[in-house]
Amino acid sequence: MRVGTIVRLGPVSGGAAPASYAEIKAMARHMESVGVDSIWLYDHLLYRWPDKPTGGIWEGWTILSALAEATHHVGLGTMVMCTPFRNPALLAKMAVTLDAVSDGRLMLGIGAGWHQPEFDAFGVPFDHRGGRFEEAVKIIAPLLREGRVDFRGKYYQAPECEILPSGPRAAGPPLLIAGKGPRMLRLTAQYADAWNTAWHAEPASAEARLGMIREACLQHGRDLATIGLTAGVTLAYPDLGEAPANALSGSTEELAEALHGYAALGLSDVVVDVNPYTPAALDCFGEAIAAFRKLDSQRDR
Secondary structure (H helix, E strand, O other), X not given: OEEEEEEOOOEOOOOOOXXXXXXXXXXXXXXXXXXXXXXXXXOOOOEOOOOOOOEOOOOHHHHHXXXXXXXXXXXXXXXXXXXXXXXXXXXXXXXXXXXXXXXXOEXXXXXXXXXXXXXXXXXXXXXXXXXXXXXXXXXXXXXXXHOXXXXXXXXXXXEXXXXXXXXXXXXXXXXXXXXXXXXXXXHHHHHOOEEEEEEEOOXXXXXXXXXXXXXXXXXXXXXXXXXXXXEEEEXXXXXXXXXXXXXXXXXXXXXXXXXXXXXXXXXXXXXXXXXXXXXXXXXXXXXXXXXXHHHHHXXXX
């Protein structure tokens, strides 16, 4: 099982301004140095809650492209790109291009979005998100895998569209879908290479969600073994600073056991949001990753 971490593009702690790109790059490189397998970015345009000032965040694809050059071997993932923000054919073109820039390190995670204030502020339609997302998937998936699609839908058009040149992988970057509703699960079974469930503190809560994708695969004739199963995990080091209440925590050995528990569920990846978001907490998590890998190798003998 691969272990990834979230790179934050928005406020690092309550009320703080987003980090500068120099700080974001330094944290991504630090993640790579402590031994994570992948780094993952959110995709938002702003945060706006009642009775609170607007929260800022950098545009995700631009930062991810920069981090493709700033890092060397970690995988690059999106958790997840909001398909209504970008034309789906163009998003597929962007993904193939970034996969070439990064030498085949991208996993394209996509979702329908949920935070209406950012849709309204940027003039993006919020209605019929399920229908729009389904059409987007029907454009993105064949463009990634075959380099061409001829699609004319209610919301999107991609007539005789081709992606040239092709990227470094014949089947394109893997496509991940996040969502637990019936339509999202069906689309995952029909089109995706991977599925994500989030956010979890303990393996047991993720295990309960896995039954949903198993059932969807049975209903739609998909072999579950052909889908990468991923989970978002919230991790906290309360002794090191501010930490959310519902989060995984413990000693290095306890965290290694928890990671092993996720691996035992058959997950291909966990994506961990480390709290507090500091180099010291990342160093501790790096020790837990090393302990997990040692534990995993010992139990595989």
